[in-house]
Structure formats: C-alpha cells, structure tokens
Amino acid sequence: MPASIRDVAARANVSPATVSRVLNGREDVSTVLRDRVLAAVDDLGYRPYGPARSLRSRATTVVGVVVSDLTNPFFTSMVRGVEDTAQQRGYSVIIANADEDLAKEKRYLEIAAAEQVAGVVLSPASSTRTSIDVLAERGIPVVTVDRRLRTADLDSVTVNNHRAGREATQHLLEQGCRRVAIIAGPTQTTTGSLRLAGYRAALHAAGCAVDPALIALADFRIEGGYEATKALLRLRRPPDGLLISNNLMTIAALEVLSTADINIPADLALVGFDDSRWAKALRPPLTAVAQPAYQMGEEAALLLLDRVRGARPNPCHVTLTAQLVIRGSSLRAGHLA
Amino acid sequence: MPASIRDVAARANVSPATVSRVLNGREDVSTVLRDRVLAAVDDLGYRPYGPARSLRSRATTVVGVVVSDLTNPFFTSMVRGVEDTAQQRGYSVIIANADEDLAKEKRYLEIAAAEQVAGVVLSPASSTRTSIDVLAERGIPVVTVDRRLRTADLDSVTVNNHRAGREATQHLLEQGCRRVAIIAGPTQTTTGSLRLAGYRAALHAAGCAVDPALIALADFRIEGGYEATKALLRLRRPPDGLLISNNLMTIAALEVLSTADINIPADLALVGFDDSRWAKALRPPLTAVAQPAYQMGEEAALLLLDRVRGARPNPCHVTLTAQLVIRGSSLRAGHLA
DNA sequence: CTGAAAGCGCTAACAT
C-alpha cells in the first residue's frame, strides 16, 4: 500500500494542502515546513498518484503522439523530435501506433482523451474519416504532422508534398525516362494524394500524357509495395522510371526489382520518398526525397505546447521543405556519383 | 463540458450506479434499463473519464512498453507483437522511448507507475542500474524483453544471445577469416555482454587468441557504430571478419566501409545482428542473425497479461532462437548466392 | 435488480 499525501502530511505534522503546495513547487510555503515535507516524502518513498491528481486538476504534463505507422523510420524520427522538444519543456511523451488503421486510431484518440493528456500530435490515417471530436470535446488540442485533416482547421506541420512529387518526377523525366510510373500512397491521406498530384503536374508540364496504368495505388506499407511493384512489372509496356511515395514501399520495390533482375537505373530509374541511413549503402545508392522528419516533430511539439498554454488563437500551418537527394539509382547520364 | 455519468443517469432516469454497471458490462441489469442507459450514452456522447475510473478502481486496461530505442526497427517490430497480443485481449498499449538513457527510462517508469498502467514490458537500459522499484511498490508487474535484469528475477523473453554470437563468429572463422573483430554493445546490457561472450567462446573453441584490439565497444546506436568501425579500420592489422551486435551499428558500419572502399566479403566478411527488409537489397546482401522480434513481443505480452491476472506465481523465462541467415556479405567460398 | 451513500488521492477555495 503506497503512501498517500495524508501519510506524508501526518509524518511532517502539516496539512495535506501544504504537502500539495510543496509538491507543486509553490513559493508560498515556509522553508521550515518545506524541508519537513520533503523529508517525509523521502522517508515514505511517496509518489504522487496520477489519476487522483488529474481528476482534481484536470491537467497532466503528458502529451500523446498517435502515429500512423510506428515501424516506419520516418515516424520514429519524427517522434524523437517531439520527445526531445517536449521533454525540454517538462512534458513527457507517450506514443500510440494506429498502424494505418482507422479503428485503432479512434481507439487511441479515445484513450488519449480518457487519460486526459495535455495535447496530441497526430498523423491521421485519413484526411476525411479521422475524427478528433473526442479530443475537441474535452478541449484537448491537436496538431497534425506529416498529413493534414480536411475536416478541421488544425495546426499542422507538413512538407510541400506536391512540389516534392513534382520535382522528383521532373528529375526522372530529365534523366530521359519516357514512361515514369508512381507507386502512390492511399489517396485518403494528404501525403498520398498530394505526391500523386505533383507527379501528374510534372507530366503535364513536360507535355507527357498520364497513363493510368502507370499509377499504382498502395497502402504506404511493405505488403502494398510488393503488389504494386509486381503489377507494374507485369505491364506489357513496363515503366522506365519509378517514383515511390514512401520508404516502406521502396524497400518492397527494391526486393522485387532485385529478384526480377531489373537493372537500376539502366532499365528503371528509381526515386523514393524518405531518405534513410541505408540508402547510401545500397548499390546503386538510392535517390531519395529527404524529409526533415526530426524537425517536423520538433515543430509539431512547439505548436502543440503553445496551444496547451493557450497562446496563439488561430490555426498555424508550418510547411518545411523536402529535398531531392540525387544518387545513383536515378542517374542515367552518369555525370554524378 | 463533457457529460459525466450523472448526466447519463439523469437522462436515462436511473442511478449513476446502474450506468456504471451497464458500462462495465455486468449482467445484473434488466434489459429495459440497459437499453435506456445505452441510448442516453449515445445521445450525450458520453465517454468514461479515465482518471476518475482508475482512481476509484485502481486498475486500467492499458499496458506500457518502455523500449530502449524506438528508432531501432527491432524494437518497433517487438512493440507490434506486444500491441497485437494485448489488443486481442482488450488491452491498449502505450509506448515510451528511453533512448538508451537511464534517466529517461527512470522517468518513464515513474509515469507508468503514476498513471497506474496494468503492467509494463521493458527492455532495460542497464541490467544492473535499471530499477523497477517504483512499479514494484505499486504492485505493477514487469516483464523484460530482449534484455534481462540482474537485480530482480522477473519474467523475461530473450533469445539465446551467447549461442547466436558464438555461431556467427564460428561462421566467419569457417569462411577463412583469421582476424575476426566484433563491434559489441554496452556490456551493461545482457545482450551486449552475452553476444560478446559468445564471440569469445567461438574464438576459444577454434583455438584462436582473443585480440583485445579487435573488440570495439559501442552503444548500440549509429554514432557509436561509426566510431567503432573507423577505429577498427585504423588498426595496423585490420580485421578480415566483423560481427556487429545490432542493426543500427551495422548501418553505420556499412556506410563507413562503403566510403573506405573496403570490398565485402573479400577484404572483410560481415555478419550483423538483426535481420531487416533491406538486408536482402544490399549488394552483397547482408548475412544476419535474425531475431524473432515480433514473436518476442507476443510472448512478452502473454507473460505480462498472465501476471496482471495474477496467474503464474514464479518468474518465467522464455528463450527463443535467433537464426543465422547466411547471405553474400560473409560468403567467401562463393558456393551460395 | 436497483438506488443511496461513501470515498479513492488529490487540489483549490476559502478561512484564518
């Protein structure tokens, strides 16, 4: 049976209220009593009991991060950014994995609401069907990261996905690709649809027709990447350039292409979204759209904590820049390593 | 202002007690009242308030996972195993990232205790300095995974690290390596020290001397892997075989080796702990000690939930098997792809 | 089968 605040109060010969004041670092307690309380806390090994505290004060110093796929290194980097920033400011971070699944996501948002976290950083599984009502009802602020929500105007941190998709596609065209394909993410996510829109825009700008057969829709996960890549290879006129909308699907594509003995970049020039540590170790090294994942997490945490503090009345959208890092997998001219 | 149980009670014309009974799925409520309550819950959009509930009932259906490094894919797979298993059984999972840092780990264990989670799955940052006292005081069960604790006899799920280290080293020796080096993890972790011990055992068994210069101690992270690899390459007599104790350090080593133009496996045969999706896509593909990460998470969750239910009086240790997957990075004979 | 009442551990309002 752990010690309660009353036990501490009894041992220090003060009232529970005084103990509470000391514990919450308030200045209006005499040094004598403060020391006595602290000693008692120490003796008893007292630890404040979270649920009671948040029941009474309706606040915690825990922020939640609900990510759409924790096995995706992009999101783990992003989470690290949130963690470091929040912790610097005295908040702790708990993480939940929605696994690109609306039902799981809903459940975790409910838990976040029920557990009364101070705020939530969310990368929504769907721009239209994800609902943050549970949180809104309780006045818990939400910042979306990576993706946005169309159903509510929330603070958000994203990269310019449209432009990134356009530039990556343009790069493939410049390398002489005539049939550039894309493995796109779910169009219900803003990243999925914007990167695809960027791809289309680049083709239009170059005066190329958009061949629907070259657009493979997948799920941002390894399994989907497999199927999509295989489908593209089965085409009578297979692509000679390929843009893949995230890192997990890129891993899958690399496996399929390697099994099928496709020569990269000669047969197929490749660009993948999300840079990673192993991209450089591949042969050829992978051309990637590098996103500032860690920094996105930092920014999201900053926005969220401002919101928690009640600063900033209006929704704020931070757009960072994704950078095309050109490496061997897309270089046909060969004038660069 | 969200609806409380009293509001629901009022609207359904019943007592709060009845609402509580319905919400907790108890059978002793008449169908009439149950329906009225459910309707009222629906109308009001009522959601039970976690802190009040756990304050009163001293229990939650949330389990915590405190991992030592969330950016490590091994741990994210493991977490997925915990999640799936726990969710099947009606528990939710929240995750905290200790980042191989004892202070952060301590903090998260305190939060887990304060928030009154049902139990904790932990991969401890240190086998001797990690303390689970905060949780033990409150009677919250803990299962360690991947690593063990020397300070308490807890349920644990591990692989046979000693044997895996031995077999991997033996494999390198069989490939004709004469100077096999290791990049070991922190010896304060059981995985770090056991894999190293396995390496030593293999050398002894083969009648080779253990050259201390060939043992590089690092931190299980990318940065440490860089330094360790560079240090090994600077040796007057550099290694011709290398075992790396986890995936993050392997990524770092691959980068360094690729920059230094070391030929794998001719100059240096390579084996890394932890298999991954991109291992096959590398050229040459990476020989890896594959750990059943997901399954480890599943087992850990099973043990933990048993413990939560109060089953099983004695600590239980599950040891799974790590499998050496031989690929091109370590094959010198060349009779395999 | 249902309701009334007590109280979990803590903090905030009010007194002093």
Added chain:
DNA sequence: ATGTTAGCGCTTTCAG
C-alpha cells in the same frame, strides 16, 4: 503562511 473543507467522476458496498 497554513489549515479546513469540499468535491473532481467514478465504482462499490450496503440496503432494500
């Protein structure tokens, strides 16, 4: 500066 009191939302005896 400190103590007293009330009550957060919920579950759980205990009566009926």
